[in-house]
Amino acid sequence: MSVLDAPAKGGEALAPRVFVPAMLLRQLYTFGSLRNTGDGFELALKNRLRDVELTLVATLRIDGREIGPDRLTLHLAGGEELPARDVSELHPLPFPLGAAVTVEVENGALDEGKHEIELSFACEPFGDLTLAVEDALSVRDAPGRVHIPRDPADDYGPAAVLARQRFAAEFSGHPFDHVAKFSFDAHAAVGNCEHFTGVAQVPLGIAGPLHVDGEHAQGEFLIPLATSEGTLVASYNRGMQVLNESGGVKCTVEADAMQRAPVFVFDDARRAREFTGWVGASMDQIRAAAESTSSVARLVHVETYLASKFAYLRFNFTTGDAAGQNMVSRATCAACAWIAEHFRGIRRFYLEANLATDKKASHVNLMRTRGKRVTAEVTIPREVLIARTRAEPEALVYHYGIANVGAMLAGANNNGLHAANAVTAMFIACGQDVANVAESSAGIVYTELTPERDLYISLTLPSLIVATHGGGTGLPTQRECLELMGCWGKGKVNKLAEIVAGVALAGEVSLAAAISAQEWVSSHERYGRHR
Numbered sequence: 001m002s003v004l005d006a007p008a009k010g011g012e013a014l015a016p017r018v019f020v021p022a023m024l025l026r027q028l029y030t031f032g033s034l035r036n037t038g039d040g041f042e043l044a045l046k047n048r049l050r051d052v053e054l055t056l057v058a059t060l061r062i063d064g065r066e067i068g069p070d071r072l073t074l075h076l077a078g079g080e081e082l083p084a085r086d087v088s089e090l091h092p093l094p095f096p097l098g099a100a101v102t103v104e105v106e107n108g109a110l111d112e113g114k115h116e117i118e119l120s121f122a123c124e125p126f127g128d129l130t131l132a133v134e135d136a137l138s139v140r141d142a143p144g145r146v147h148i149p150r151d152p153a154d155d156y157g158p159a160a161v162l163a164r165q166r167f168a169a170e171f172s173g174h175p176f177d178h179v180a181k182f183s184f185d186a187h188a189a190v191g192n193c194e195h196f197t198g199v200a201q202v203p204l205g206i207a208g209p210l211h212v213d214g215e216h217a218q219g220e221f222l223i224p225l226a227t228s229e230g231t232l233v234a235s236y237n238r239g240m241q242v243l244n245e246s247g248g249v250k251c252t253v254e255a256d257a258m259q260r261a262p263v264f265v266f267d268d269a270r271r272a273r274e275f276t277g278w279v280g281a282s283m284d285q286i287r288a289a290a291e292s293t294s295s296v297a298r299l300v301h302v303e304t305y306l307a308s309k310f311a312y313l314r315f316n317f318t319t320g321d322a323a324g325q326n327m328v329s330r331a332t333c334a335a336c337a338w339i340a341e342h343f344r345g346i347r348r349f350y351l352e353a354n355l356a357t358d359k360k361a362s363h364v365n366l367m368r369t370r371g372k373r374v375t376a377e378v379t380i381p382r383e384v385l386i387a388r389t390r391a392e393p394e395a396l397v398y399h400y401g402i403a404n405v406g407a408m409l410a411g412a413n414n415n416g417l418h419a420a421n422a423v424t425a426m427f428i429a430c431g432q433d434v435a436n437v438a439e440s441s442a443g444i445v446y447t448e449l450t451p452e453r454d455l456y457i458s459l460t461l462p463s464l465i466v467a468t469h470g471g472g473t474g475l476p477t478q479r480e481c482l483e484l485m486g487c488w489g490k491g492k493v494n495k496l497a498e499i500v501a502g503v504a505l506a507g508e509v510s511l512a513a514a515i516s517a518q519e520w521v522s523s524h525e526r527y528g529r530h531r
Contacts, residue, residue, distance in 0.1 A: 023337040024049065024293075025131050027330075030100070034117070035138040036109040040071075043117065043135070046100040049330060050293055053092040056122035057084035060105060063116050067107050075102040079153055095123065098191060112137050146171070148195055156186040156196055164197040184476040192472050202226045202428055204481075205233035210240040210506065211248030214498035220244075223503050224481040226428035232421055235514070239506030242388045242513075246380045249505055251498035255373035257300060257316040258324040258465075260332035261355035264311045264339075265347045272311040276304040278343055279313065289338035290331040296320040297331045303368070305355065312355050314368075321469035321493040323371070323433055325358060359435045361413050361442050370439055371465030372497040376505040377458035385455055389513035393455035399516050400447040416443025416459060417511045422504040423464070430487070430496070431478025436465040445508060459505040466500060468492040 033044035057074070060067045072084035077099065084103075087093045095101070103119075119131045149167050151160035169175035179198035189196045205227070209220035223240070225233050243249045266272045279286065279302065287299045296319060303314040315335065317328045333351055340346055352358070357365055382393055407415040420441035427434045444460040469490050472478055482488035487496040 022132065023340070024330075024334045025129060026133050027333070028131055029117070029133045029135070031133070031135055032138060033102075034110070034115065034135045037104065040105045040107045041110050041137075042075075042102055042104045044100060044102045045119075045131075047095050047097050049097070050295070051094075051096045052123040052126065054087050054095050054121060054123050055089045055092045056128075057087050058120040058122070059118075060103070060120075061116075061118040062105075062107070062110070065107075067105060071106040073104040073106075075104060092124070110137050150195065155194075156190055158186070161186050161196060161198075164195060168197060188474070188476055192475060203228055204429060206484075207233050207237040207503075208240050209244075210499070210502055211244045212251055212499055212502045213248045214251040214495070214502075215253065216492075216495040217251065217498040217502075221485045221499055223426070223499070224429040224484055225422075225425035226481075227421075227425045229421070232425060235510045236422065236503060236507050238388065239508070239510030240503075242380060242384060242509055243378050243502070243506050245384045245388065246378050249376050249378050249502040251374060251376045251502050253372055253374050253494045253497055254460075255369040256318050256494075257369045257371075258319045258328050259314055259316055259356040259358075259370060260325075260328045260351065261312060261314040261353055262332060262336050262349055262351050263353035263355075264313070264349045266309045266311065266345055267347065269306070269309050271345050272306055272309050275311050275343060275345075276306065279304065279311075279339070282339075282342070285342075286335045286338060290315070290317075290335040293330045293334045294327055296322065297324065297327050299331065299335070310353075312353055314355050314364075316368075321467060321490045323436070323465050323467040323471060325433070325465075357439065359438045361439050363413055365439050365463040366413060366442060366444070367462075370463035371436070372494065373460070373462045374464050374497045374501040375458055375460045376498075376501040377456070378505065378509075379450060380455045380457065380509070382452070382454050385513065389510070389517060391513040391517040393449055393453060395516040396455055396457070396512050397447050397449050399512065400445065414442040414444055416441075416445045416504075417508050419443035419459065419461065419504040419508070422507045423461075423500065426500055426503060429478065429481040430466075431472030431475050431482070432466055433471060439463040440465050443504065443508070457505070457509060459501065459508055461501050461504060464497055464500060466493060466496050468496050 027048045028045050030044040030046050035042060057069050057072060059069070060072060069084040074082045074084055076082060082093065114134055114136045117133050117135060122128045149160065149163040151157060154160060165176055165180050176198055178201060182199040186196050203226070205225050207223045207225055209222050211220050212218065223236070225236065227233065264275060266275065283302065286302070290299045291297060298318045300316045300318060302316065305312040305314065315328065315332045317324065317331060319327050329351065336349060336351060340349060355364065385391060385393055404415050420437055423441045424434065424437050427437060440461065440463060442461070442463055444462065445457070447455065447457045450456055467473055468482060468487050473482060473488065479488050485496070485499055487499065
């Protein structure tokens with residue numbers, strides 16, 4: 001079962017408790033945090049599951065020795081201390097997602113080596129839980145080993161940041177001048193960058209406005225592009241002018257899915273095949289386990305792939321306005337833990353087996369979608385294309401056919417020209433996970449000559465991973481760039497996806513026309529050479 005009925009109290013039935021597998025519960029513990037202190041030892045926890053309220057800290061067991069709450073102190077964010085015995089149903093302790101707490105134990109020092117740890121506690125909405133892990137005592141480093149400075153109490157405060165800047169200058173012999181200058185409170189980078197030391201300032205240009213005819217993005221938008229490549233902003237600006245004079249770019253979000261793909265190992269292929277049938281029959285329970293970790297993630301379907309004695313499951317989720325990789329990792333981990341506890345014969349499993357192809361281009365994502373699948377399309381009147389780019393529609397269509405052959409010979413997984421330029425420049429400007437350019441920039445281009453001898457061209461981005469909430473979108477400069485397009489916050493992710501696809505198509509038109517008109521090199525000579 002994915003939920004367990006709690007026992008009755010006083011003759012009244014309690015609300016069902018969400019089932020929390022032991023493997024998932026272990027994610028709360030911060031491995032490597034066990035260390036001796038002056039009066040005992042400490043360990044650290046971090047909420048990596050979902051928002052909860054602690055209603056009881058019962059006991060801690062170390063190697064079977066029980067330690068009561070009277071000897072436990074909770075160290076919270078901001079330096080606050082709270083005796084564990086003060087946590088109760090009447091005085092619950094909020095423990096939101098991402099929050100961390102250090103548990104200080106007054107019980108004498110621990111010996112070096114591995115220790116068994118059990119922490120019993122209660123929280124809403126999960127009820128009574130026991131976290132059981134093994135961790136080795138952290139020991140002091142050898143004398144003379146160099147460490148980057150950090151402040152456990154406030155690692156984003158001015159003193160900690162300045163200490164790292166001075167450390168870097170002394171270590172390298174080259175003090176920071178520009179890196180050390182930034183205009184926002186460093187605490188804004190909590191959760192986005194560890195060992196915060198400064199900023200990498202990337203030139204930012206704006207292009208457009210671009211007229212987008214989408215279902216979510218409608219109207220004209222200025223486009224922020226962060227880049228150090230000369231001609232890029234100018235080229236996209238030219239492409240946008242062509243699209244605007246053609247009535248704008250029509251954009252459509254066609255699919256939405258974010259994946260995690262675990263693999264289960266069996267004794268033989270027959271048991272692996274039986275397993276996939278069981279998974280299909282158990283989908284309601286698997287979905288409940290997965291979705292118990294998030295108020296946003298929704299499990300749409302699970303694909304199954306068999307090879308040898310391995311069963312690969314590709315979980316497909318929707319994740320709201322977040323990109324969702326971490327969200328679906330938690331959800332899939334919960335589902336896998338439920339599966340592992342309810343199906344016999346699983347020898348081992350791994351949460352990811354490279355079938356989601358996170359941060360890698362792949363054919364499965366071209367076919368199945370990762371992130372948003374978006375198509376941008378336009379019919380460019382013949383006279384507009386010639387006047388703006390000095391290239392004729394016939395030249396672009398002919399070149400498109402030749403380029404398809406070149407892409408096939410190269411073994412490329414897409415036939416686009418340079419969607420990566422648009423995606424990367426917008427990702428840097430707008431606080432996206434830039435490593436997702438690997439899959440997000442795969443572009444499927446199609447062209448045709450209309451009966452009127454105009455140019456129809458479309459670009460499909462089958463695995464565009466974008467977010468307007470969470471991650472780096474809340475960083476000060478990145479938020480400003482999203483706000484420039486009206487794309488910051490909840491309910492805006494499809495709007496951003498349509499705009500990115502429209503910008504990428506503008507770049508395809510501009511570059512394709514430059515190549516066909518034999519102007520590609522000359523334009524770089526004019527704008528892109530740093531002499």
